[in-house]
Structures are given as C-alpha cells and as structure tokens.
Amino acid sequence: MNFEQFQNQSRLYVIGALEPEEVEEFEKARKKFGKKAEDFITKCYDLHEAFALSLRPAKSSAAIKDRLMAMVKAKKES
Amino acid sequence: MKGIQAGDPDALSQLYDRYNGILKALILRVIHNEAEADDLLQEIFMEIWNQAKNFSAQKGKPLGWMVTLARRRAIDGLRKKQAYARAEERLQNETEQQPDAWVHNATEEEIVLSDTRTLIRKVINGLPPAQQQAIELAFFKGMSQREIAAKTNTPLGTVKTRLELGLKKIYDGLKDLRDEL
Numbered sequence: 001m002n003f004e005q006f007q008n009q010s011r012l013y014v015i016g017a018l019e020p021e022e023v024e025e026f027e028k029a030r031k032k033f034g035k036k037a038e039d040f041i042t043k044c045y046d047l048h049e050a051f052a053l054s055l056r057p058a059k060s061s062a063a064i065k066d067r068l069m070a071m072v073k074a075k076k077e078s
Numbered sequence: 079m080k081g082i083q084a085g086d087p088d089a090l091s092q093l094y095d096r097y098n099g100i101l102k103a104l105i106l107r108v109i110h111n112e113a114e115a116d117d118l119l120q121e122i123f124m125e126i127w128n129q130a131k132n133f134s135a136q137k138g139k140p141l142g143w144m145v146t147l148a149r150r151r152a153i154d155g156l157r158k159k160q161a162y163a164r165a166e167e168r169l170q171n172e173t174e175q176q177p178d179a180w181v182h183n184a185t186e187e188e189i190v191l192s193d194t195r196t197l198i199r200k201v202i203n204g205l206p207p208a209q210q211q212a213i214e215l216a217f218f219k220g221m222s223q224r225e226i227a228a229k230t231n232t233p234l235g236t237v238k239t240r241l242e243l244g245l246k247k248i249y250d251g252l253k254d255l256r257d258e259l
Contacts, residue, residue, distance in 0.1 A: 011245035012223075012238075017216040019223055045142045047245065050252050051217050052145040054198040057099025058106050064120050065094055071120075072087050072127055 001029040007040060014044040079140045082130040090127055097141065098123070101148045107218050108152035109159075118155055122148045153220035201251035209244030212237055 001009070006029045012018050013026055030037045081089025101122060105115040126144060133143050202210060215221045215229065223241065227234045 008242045008246065011249055012216075012241055015213075015217045015245070016220060017223055017241055042138055044249065045138050045146065046252060047217075047249060048145040048149065049139070049142045050198050050201075050248065052100050052104045052141070052148075053194050054202055055100070055103035055107055056195065058102040058115070060098050060102050060119055061116055064116050065091070065098070068094065068120050068123050069087060069091060071124060072090060075127075076085065076087065 001025060001032075003033060003036070006030075006033060006037060010037075010041050010044045011047065014041065014047060079130060079133055079135070082127060083133070090123065093126070093140075094123055097144060100141070101144060104145060104148050105152045108149070108220075109156050114155065118148075118151060122151055125151070149217070149220075156220065198252070201248055204251070205244050205247055208232075209240045209247075212240040213244045213248070216241060 006026070009018065009022065009026045009029070013023075018026060030041070033040075079089075079093075082093065098119060102115055102119050105118050105122075106112070109115060109118070122144075125147060129147070133140065137143075202213075205213075211230065212226055215226045216223075221229065223234060223237045226232070226241075227237045230237070232240075
C-alpha cells in the first residue's frame with residue numbers, strides 16, 4: 001500500500017467504514033509509515049468535527065444539565 | 079478540558095453550555111428520538127467527565143474527541159435497539175419538519191458556528207447524492223461498506239469508491255476551515 005492509498009483508507013478508518021479484512025492491511029501500513037501516518041490519521045478526525053458542525057444545533061432540556069451537574073457533584077463528594 | 083481534568087465542575091458546566099447543542103444534534107441524527115437523545119447526552123457528558131484524563135491535546139481537539147465519543151455511544155445505542163427501520167421512518171418525517179431558525183438572539187460564538195456550518199454544508203452538498211448517501215449511512219448510522227452495499231443494492235466496489243471519493247472531497251474542502259475547527 002502506498003501513502004496515497006493509505007490516506008484513502010485512513011479516511012474510511014476514522015469513520016469506522018473499513019471492512020475487517022482491510023483493517024489488518026491498514027494497521028500494517030500504519031506501522032510502516034510511522035509518525036507520518038499517525039499525523040495524517042489525527043487530521044482525518046477533523047471529519048468527525050465537520051460532520052457534527054454541519055448539523056443545526058439542537059436544544060436540550062435544562063433538566064439534563066441540572067441532573068448532570070448533580071451527578072458530578074455527588075460523585076466528587078463521594 | 080484542563081479544568082475538567084483537574085476535577086472542576088464549573089469547567090464541565092461551561093463545556094456543556096458550549097457544545098450540548100452540537101452533540102445533541104449529532105445524537106438525534108443517529109437515533110431520531112428526542113427523549114433517548116437527552117438521556118444519551120447526559121450519559122455522554124458524564125463519560126466526558128469520567129474519561130477526561132484520557133484526552134490528549136496532542137492527539138486532537140476537544141470537540142473532535144467529544145464527537146467521536148458521542149457518535150460511538152449513539153451508534154451503540156442504535157444497534158442495541160435495532161431501530162433502523164423506525165429511525166428511517168422518523169428521519170423522513172423529521173427532515174421536512176426541522177425548524178430553519180435555531181439561532182435566536184445569537185451570540186457571536188453561535189454566529190461563527192453558523193457560518194462554519196454553512197461552509198461545511200456547502201462542501202457536503204457539492205458531492206453527488208450517491209456519495210452523500212454512502213457517507214451519511216457510514217458516519218451517522220455506523221454501517222459497514224457491505225451493509226451499505228446491501229441497503230442501497232449497489233456493488234461493494236462502488237460503495238468503496240463513493241466513500242473514498244466523497245470523504246477525500248470533504249477532507250480537501252475542509253482545508254481552509256481546519257484552523258477554525
């Protein structure tokens with residue numbers, strides 16, 4: 001696998017779309033390309049942010065935050 | 079994130095205020111159920127609180143980490159309930175009912191996010207519909223290439239090509255936005 005092919009696979013990898021038989025080959029290439037590969041994969045995770053930011057934010061009930069903060073407080077005190 | 083890692087509840091409160099709308103929208107896009115999305119949102123922020131020590135700024139930005147976590151939890155929830163059929167039905171109904179104006183008395187940060195959203199949507203909407211569909215099913219439904227091929231009655235190789243081309247175009251289209259993300 002050359003680096004361009006690795007880049008294509010990386011974009012599929014970060015969204016979990018690689019098939020099991022492709023993952024093994026991808027991991028081998030990941031080791032082969034080392035830091036360059038890790039840096040590229042990190043950049044690919046920007047796709048996650050982009051897909052989330054492409055959506056119109058949704059409102060949540062205020063009670064959710066109240067419950068969350070109460071749970072955090074209880075956990076911190078325990 | 080440093081505040082949360084230090085165990086400061088106020089830091090979590092601020093993070094919640096800033097990102098709950100984005101994460102809730104992501105969860106809703108996956109599971110299409112308001113009450114379940116609220117429950118999951120609460121669980122996800124609790125997980126953020128519990129797992130903050132595992133976040134490393136060297137491996138990415140906080141929003142990316144949170145989105146990855148939220149997406150995984152939402153897709154797990156969807157799979158557990160095996161609710162694909164019902165979700166699709168709701169998706170069709172809700173697509174036409176989504177309110178246009180979420181931003182009301184928008185803060186500066188909301189306006190920036192809105193601009194970012196417009197730019198990202200422009201990139202995504204520029205893809206051929208088949209590529210958009212393949213990415214939608216992979217990212218928001220957690221489907222494998224084989225599952226997408228079966229669902230869309232498309233050869234596996236074609237699905238792979240659609241995903242590769244579509245994701246590359248989005249990735250390239252985001253280069254100008256990368257500093258803002």
